[in-house]
Each structure stands twice: as C-alpha cells, then as structure tokens.
Amino acid sequence: xxxxxxxxxxxxxxxxxxxxxxxxxxxxxxxxxxxxxxxxxxxxxxxxxxxxxxxxxxxxxxxxxxxxxxxxxxxxxxxxxxxxxxxxxxxxxxxxxxxxxxxxxxxxxxxxxxxxxxxxxxxxxxxxxxxxxxxxxxxxxxxxxxxxxxxxxxxxxxxxxxxxxxxxxxxxxxxxxxxxxxxxxxxxxxxxxxxxxxxxxxxxxxxxxxxxxxxxxxxxxxxxxxxxxxxxxxxxxxxxxxxxxxxxxxxxxxxxxxxxxxxxxxxxxxxxxxxxxxxxxxxxxxxxxxxxxxxxxxxxxxxxxxxxxxxxxxxxxxxxxxxxxxxxxxxxxxxxxxxxxxxxxxxxxxxxxxxxxxxxxxxxxxxxxxxxxxxxxxxxxxxxxxxxxxxxxxxxxxxxxxxxxxxxxxxxxxxxxxxxxxxxxxxxxxxxxxxxxxxxxxxxxxxxxxxxxxxxxxxxxxxxxxxxxxxxxxxxxxxxxxxxxxx
Amino acid sequence: xxxxxxxxxxxxxxxxxxxxxxxxxxxxxxxxxxxxxxxxxxxxxxxxxxxxxxxxxxxxxxxxxxxxxxxxxxxxxxxxxxxxxxxxxxxxxxxxxxxxxxxxxxxxxxxxxxxxxxxxxxxxxxxxxxxxxxxxxxxxxxxxxxxxxxxxxxxxxxxxxxxxxxxxxxxxxxxxxxxxxxxxxxxxxxxxxxxxxxxxxxxxxxxxxxxxxxxxxxxxxxxxxxxxxxxxxxxxxxxxxxxxxxxxxxxxxxxxxxxxxxxxxxxxxxxxxxxxxxxxxxxxxxxxxx
Numbered sequence: 001x002x003x004x005x006x007x008x009x010x011x012x013x014x015x016x017x018x019x020x021x022x023x024x025x026x027x028x029x030x031x032x033x034x035x036x037x038x039x040x041x042x043x044x045x046x047x048x049x050x051x052x053x054x055x056x057x058x059x060x061x062x063x064x065x066x067x068x069x070x071x072x073x074x075x076x077x078x079x080x081x082x083x084x085x086x087x088x089x090x091x092x093x094x095x096x097x098x099x100x101x102x103x104x105x106x107x108x109x110x111x112x113x114x115x116x117x118x119x120x121x122x123x124x125x126x127x128x129x130x131x132x133x134x135x136x137x138x139x140x141x142x143x144x145x146x147x148x149x150x151x152x153x154x155x156x157x158x159x160x161x162x163x164x165x166x167x168x169x170x171x172x173x174x175x176x177x178x179x180x181x182x183x184x185x186x187x188x189x190x191x192x193x194x195x196x197x198x199x200x201x202x203x204x205x206x207x208x209x210x211x212x213x214x215x216x217x218x219x220x221x222x223x224x225x226x227x228x229x230x231x232x233x234x235x236x237x238x239x240x241x242x243x244x245x246x247x248x249x250x251x252x253x254x255x256x257x258x259x260x261x262x263x264x265x266x267x268x269x270x271x272x273x274x275x276x277x278x279x280x281x282x283x284x285x286x287x288x289x290x291x292x293x294x295x296x297x298x299x300x301x302x303x304x305x306x307x308x309x310x311x312x313x314x315x316x317x318x319x320x321x322x323x324x325x326x327x328x329x330x331x332x333x334x335x336x337x338x339x340x341x342x343x344x345x346x347x348x349x350x351x352x353x354x355x356x357x358x359x360x361x362x363x364x365x366x367x368x369x370x371x372x373x374x375x376x377x378x379x380x381x382x383x384x385x386x387x388x389x390x391x392x393x394x395x396x397x398x399x400x401x402x403x404x405x406x407x408x409x410x411x412x413x414x415x416x417x418x419x420x421x422x423x424x425x426x427x428x429x430x431x432x433x434x435x436x437x438x439x440x441x442x443x444x445x446x447x448x449x450x451x452x453x454x455x456x457x458x459x460x461x462x463x464x465x466x467x468x469x470x471x472x473x474x475x476x477x478x479x480x481x482x483x484x485x486x487x
Numbered sequence: 488x489x490x491x492x493x494x495x496x497x498x499x500x501x502x503x504x505x506x507x508x509x510x511x512x513x514x515x516x517x518x519x520x521x522x523x524x525x526x527x528x529x530x531x532x533x534x535x536x537x538x539x540x541x542x543x544x545x546x547x548x549x550x551x552x553x554x555x556x557x558x559x560x561x562x563x564x565x566x567x568x569x570x571x572x573x574x575x576x577x578x579x580x581x582x583x584x585x586x587x588x589x590x591x592x593x594x595x596x597x598x599x600x601x602x603x604x605x606x607x608x609x610x611x612x613x614x615x616x617x618x619x620x621x622x623x624x625x626x627x628x629x630x631x632x633x634x635x636x637x638x639x640x641x642x643x644x645x646x647x648x649x650x651x652x653x654x655x656x657x658x659x660x661x662x663x664x665x666x667x668x669x670x671x672x673x674x675x676x677x678x679x680x681x682x683x684x685x686x687x688x689x690x691x692x693x694x695x696x697x698x699x700x701x702x703x704x705x706x707x708x709x710x711x712x713x714x715x716x717x718x719x720x721x722x723x724x725x726x727x728x729x730x731x732x733x734x735x736x737x738x739x740x741x742x743x744x745x746x747x748x749x750x751x752x753x754x755x756x757x758x759x760x761x762x763x764x765x766x767x768x769x770x771x772x773x774x775x776x777x
Binding site: 082085089092093096097100103104107108110111392393451476 | 492495496499500502503506522523526549586653654657658661688692693
C-alpha cells in the first residue's frame with residue numbers, strides 16, 4: 001500500500017499518487033538517479049520498496065553512473081599515521097615557531113649587546129626656548145679610573161680632576177654587616193671578581209661576612225648636560241649566607257674641582273649655598289648637589305653634580321657634607337671632623353649613607369647614584385640648573401644661582417602649563433645673600449604634568465630683569481610606555 | 488583544520504601579528520608621541536590591525552582560498568583596528584584610574600589589562616562577523632577578552648621584570664597576540680554544541696566545522712559555512728543543516744544527494760556519530776550530550 005510519504009508534511013501517500021492526499025504537495029520522485037532494478041522506474045531515496053512494482057530495494061541499489069560514489073580513502077585507518085598531513089602542518093607550524101623564536105632571540109641579543117644610553121638625563125647650555133634638545137653626545141668627556149681594590153675616581157678628558165685622586169685613592173666605600181664594617185676591597189673580606197673592565201664599565205665583586213657586594217661603575221649621560229660625562233655607581237648587595245643579615249653601605253667621595261678642594265655646594269631645595277658641614281637625613285636629602293669651579297655663572301668652569309634622586313637613582317637615607325675625613329675614614333666620621341656646622345676649610349667631602357636593612361638569604365639590595373659634570377643655563381646674573389629630561393608625574397628640583405645677591409632682590413619662576421609647582425611652593429622667592437660669598441641660590445620643587453618635548457622654564461630676577469631659560473623634555477608614561485626610565 | 492590545530496596556529500599567527508606590529512611601530516615608524524592618547528590610538532590601531540588580520544585571515548590562507556583570505560583578513564583588520572583603538576583608549580583611562588589606586592607600576596599595569604581585554608574582544612568578534620553567527624561573535628569576543636586580560640597581565644609582568652629597551656615591547660606584544668589567538672580558538676571550541684569533522688583523506692582532511700547557526704550551509708562555494716573544496720562531486724551549494732526543534736536536520740539543496748550512514752538521501756536527521764558522505768568526502772557529525 002502506501003510506502004511513500006509526502007516530502008513536505010510527511011503524510012503516507014498512496015502508491016502511484018501524484019499529489020499528497022493531505023497537503024496537495026506534488027509527489028514526484030526526487031531526480032536522484034536511483035531506480036528500481038526490476039522495472040527501471042525512479043525511486044525515492046531511502047525507500048524500501050519500489051513504489052511502482054513493489055520490488056524490494058536494497059541499500060546497494062544501482063544508481064546513475066554519474067552519481068556512483070567512488071571508494072573514498074579514510075584519513076586515518078586504525079593504527080596508521082598520516083605522514084603527509086603531519087609533515088605539511090609540522091613544516092608550516094615549525095617554520096612559524098622557529099622564525100618567531102629566532103626573531104625574538106635576535107631582538108634580545110641586540111638589546112643585551114646594545115645597551116640604551118643609561119641616561120638619567122637631568123642639565124648644559126640651553127638651546128633657544130621651545131626648540132627640542134640635541135641628542136645625547138656619546139663622546140666620553142670624562143675618564144673613570146679604578147685602583148686595585150676597587151676605589152674609583154673621575155677626571156675630565158681635558159685632565160681636570162673631579163675627585164681629589166684621579167683613581168679615587170682618597171675615597172672609600174664601607175660595607176656594614178650586622179654592625180661590623182670594612183672598606184670595600186680590604187679588611188677581612190675577599191674578592192670573587194677583582195676590579196676589571198666589563199662592557200662599558202668597571203666591575204668588582206667582593207664578599208664580606210656572607211654578603212657579596214658588586215660594584216659597577218659605568219659612564220653615562222649627565223642629567224643636566226646630555227653628554228657622556230657622568231659616572232653611574234651601582235652597588236648590588238646580595239646575601240649569599242643561609243640566614244638573614246642587617247646590611248648597610250656608606251660611600252665617601254673626596255670631592256674636588258680642578259685645583260679647588262673646598263668649593264661650596266649648591267644643594268637642590270635649599271635657599272642658600274653651603275660652605276659648612278651638614279648632616280641631611282630622609283626627605284632632607286636633596287635630589288642633587290652641585291658645585292661650580294668658579295663662582296661665576298657666565299663662566300663657571302667645570303660644574304660637578306652628585307645626583308641622588310631621579311631616574312633609577314636610590315636616594316641615600318643620609319647625606320653628610322663635611323671636611324674630608326681621610327683615606328681610610330671610619331663609618332661615622334662627622335663628629336671627628338667637627339660635627340654639623342664646622343667649616344670644611346679647603347677640603348670638602350660627601351658621604352652617602354644607606355641605612356642597615358635586613359637582607360634575607362639570596363635577596364639583593366641595589367643602590368645607585370651618579371657623579372659627574374653638570375650644566376647651567378646662564379644669563380646675566382642668573383644660572384639655571386634643571387634636569388633636562390623627566391617623566392610625566394615625576395617631581396624634580398631646579399636650582400637658580402644668583403650672582404652678587406642683594407637683600408632686596410626677588411626671583412620669579414615662570415612655568416609652562418606642562419609643569420606645576422609642587423605643593424606649598426611659591427613662584428616668587430626672596431634672595432638671601434650668603435655672607436662672604438659672591439653668589440647664592442634659590443630652588444624650587446616642581447612636578448611634570450603633561451608630556452612634551454619643549455617645556456621652557458624661565459627665571460626672572462627683579463628689579464634687574466635678568467632672565468634665564470631652559471627647555472626640557474617631559475617623557476610620557478602611559479598605556480605602552482613604562483612610567484619609570486630604564487636604568 | 489581541526490579545532491586543536493586551528494587554535495595552535497592561532498597562537499602562532501597571533502604572536503606573529505604582535506611581533507610585526509611591534510616591528511612597524513618601533514623599528515620602522517619609531518614615533519615617540521608625547522600625547523598618550525595619540526600614542527594609545529597609534530599602538531591600538533597597528534597592533535589590532537596585525538593580530539586581527541593574521542588570526543582571521545590565516546584559515547583562508549591555509550585553505551588556499553583567495554576569497555576566504557581576503558574576507559577574513561579584511562574583516563579581522565577592521566575589527567582589529569576598531570577594537571584596538573577603543574581598547575587602548577579604555578586601557579589608558581583604566582591606567583590613569585589605576586594611578587589613583589597605587590603608584591606601583593605593576594598595579595597600574597593590571598588596570599591596563601582591562602584595556603587589553605577590550606582590545607582582545609575587538610579581534611575575537613571578527614569570526615562572528617565573518618560567519619554572521621551571533622554565537623560565534625559572543626564566544627569569540629569572550630575568548631578575546633580572556634586572552635587580552637591574560638596577555639595584558641603578562642605584559643605588565645614583563646614590563647616589571649625585564650629591563651631591555653626593545654625586547655620588552657616585542658615580547659609583550661607577541662605574547663599578547665598569542666594569548667588572544669589561543670583563547671579565540673579555545674573558547675568557541677570548548678563551548679561548541681555540534682560540529683562536523685572530515686574523516687576522509689585529501690584536501691579537506693581533518694577539517695572541523697562548528698554547526699551553530701539556524702541554517703548552516705555546506706558546499707564547495709567560499710560563501711558556504713562549511714566549505715569543502717577540490718571535490719567535483721560537491722555542488723557549490725550542496726546542502727544545509729537546519730536546527731529544527733533541538734534537532735539537526737540535513738536537507739540537500741536543488742536535488743543534490745548525500746549518503747547518511749551509507750544510505751542515499753536528500754533529508755536526514757543528524758545525531759552524534761552520524762556518518763555523512765558528500766561527493767567523495769566523508770564526514771562525521773558530532774553532538775555534545777546535553
């Protein structure tokens with residue numbers, strides 16, 4: 001009877017019917033090419049019997065030659081591996097992966113072998129207001145010398161010394177472990193790496209009471225000059241012992257400019273020049289101190305900067321400016337050389353103290369500061385020192401030197417919109433002459449707000465009207481740029 | 488390609504997209520924009536463009552179909568640019584908000600990862616736009632969000648841990664691309680309900696196709712959802728699989744024939760394990776047990 005069903009509504013249809021009895025859809029056999037092996041009439045796909053002669057239909061019924069399915073190979077027979085498929089994708093994926101790893105390794109090798117200028121560009125003579133800064137000059141303008149136990153000294157390529165001894169014989173660094181201390185490279189410690197050149201700098205590693213101290217002195221760009229004229233001094237103190245230790249470090253530099261061993265210091269953040277011993281702690285430690293060879297901003301000779309803040313510098317917990325305490329000065333020498341307020345006569349020194357901190361096994365404490373040439377933007381009686389490159393959000397200090405200061409003078413700092421005064425700073429400040437000195441200083445703490453490559457800071461002296469300007473870069477930090485400079 | 492292989496390739500080409508974008512940005516253009524918003528737009532557009540175009544165009548490239556390559560790369564490029572710019576602008580806002588919470592760069596970097604998540608979503612939705620499948624739009628977007636978030640967090644960790652000028656960003660973008668590629672491949676494949684797999688050898692060998700639309704078309708045309716190429720026995724529009732009341736039913740188009748479980752037919756319900764033969768290509772239908 002009814003072996004066919006309607007393709008539209010599925011209602012069984014009478015054999016031989018042309019239309020569905022339910023929905024009137026035409027019941028023409030599909031042009032599938034399948035046909036009844038007995039009567040040759042086309043049959044519906046999937047039918048078990050021929051609708052014309054009721055001959056049973058098997059799944060292996062003949063079809064039109066063009067519809068004859070050819071035998072098809074299965075991709076994977078049980079137990080066999082399709083080598084060509086594997087080889088094709090292996091080759092493509094392998095090439096992509098290998099090239100990726102090679103490219104990244106190439107970039108990494110380039111990075112390691114081409115260190116970026118390790119600049120904390122902080123201040124020389126200013127370009128015209130609003131013009132971009134010149135690129136950093138990579139010609140070395142200073143020479144670092146190191147002695148057999150790792151003391152280091154600095155002089156200019158022109159032969160002017162910036163430490164009393166060009167090889168640093170009158171400086172010393174002391175490492176303190178659990179209250180005991182020794183001079184780096186001497187005492188009962190021992191070298192694991194003797195002082196030697198490595199890359200662009202000098203390296204020395206010395207172990208004392210379980211603490212390994214690595215001293216690295218490299219040449220870099222000066223923050224206020226953008227020239228290769230500054231030493232970057234890095235100490236990495238690593239606890240190689242199985243238990244924790246209290247570890248501290250003190251560096252004493254016998255500062256000097258040319259022939260003058262006792263120049264006054266300009267301290268960023270202070271309101272006058274410094275000629276007497278100071279003991280500055282914590283937040284009172286300035287961003288940098290500066291010294292001029294000649295007390296004349298128009299022709300200052302060599303300018304020296306000791307930078308302790310900004311970039312990757314680690315501010316010391318204490319800065320002692322005092323009379324030079326001797327080659328092998330003890331840890332705490334200030335009382336012996338007269339204490340705070342004592343004059344330093346013709347021989348000044350700077351002591352950077354990094355207080356004791358617990359160091360767990362294998363923990364490393366890294367301490368960094370910079371010593372080298374500085375730059376001053378001068379005009380008339382004013383000399384302006386500004387870090388030439390700062391990061392967005394960074395706070396920094398500018399120093400203004402005023403020559404032949406008078407008590408009735410005022411100085412006013414004018415800032416572009418990209419820079420703001422730090423809290424509690426005022427734009428205009430009174431000039432305070434230092435008795436017996438031909439110049440004095442005023443300084444401001446500022447905050448970089450908006451990235452720009454030409455932020456011009458200008459300082460005016462009233463009532464004279466002298467104006468000094470300096471242009472600086474403010475680097476952006478944001479979605480894809482880190483907010484701190486790479487060391 | 489099988490879902491696993493496709494995901495594997497996604498990781499590779501996603502990483503390549505990030506690396507190429509980095510090479511253009513940092514080696515060729517070398518712009519150092521002082522405006523962070525412009526910087527975000529530039530970085531977002533380039534990185535989004537490259538990762539999007541490569542991830543979406545790669546299947547067409549492997550199938551050697553010019554139309555598929557052009558359509559995939561084109562749509563991937565557009566959604567990549569849009570997602571990239573929106574994502575990085577949002578990331579910049581999140582980064583600034585992060586700055587209010589903490590000065591720590593790692594914390595701010597975690598906030599920035601929110602932006603990378605939006606960025607990833609832009610690349611992830613491309614597949615849904617290409618196939619006009621809402622489900623794949625959602626699943627791809629989800630994959631992009633997870634991938635962008637994971638990549639963004641790794642980016643922040645790299646920024647914190649590595650101090651190399653070039654490698655930092657090169658590696659960061661490559662890993663970001665790899666993460667987005669991984670999850671864009673993984674999420675739709677994990678959440679799929681029904682799919683077809685080619686079991687015969689030849690040009691389509693090993694290929695897997697998600698069946699998730701109300702009507703999924705099958706044929707030798709590039710415009711079919713399931714494209715089976717290089718088989719003379721398959722018509723340009725050979726059949727379609729319709730979802731009818733929770734069932735998947737295959738209907739041939741224009742009187743074409745298919746063999747379902749070795750039986751010649753024009754219409755059949757598909758179940759898990761159903762063998763389908765179209766022309767000389769054998770497939771098996773798989774359905775997740777609910």
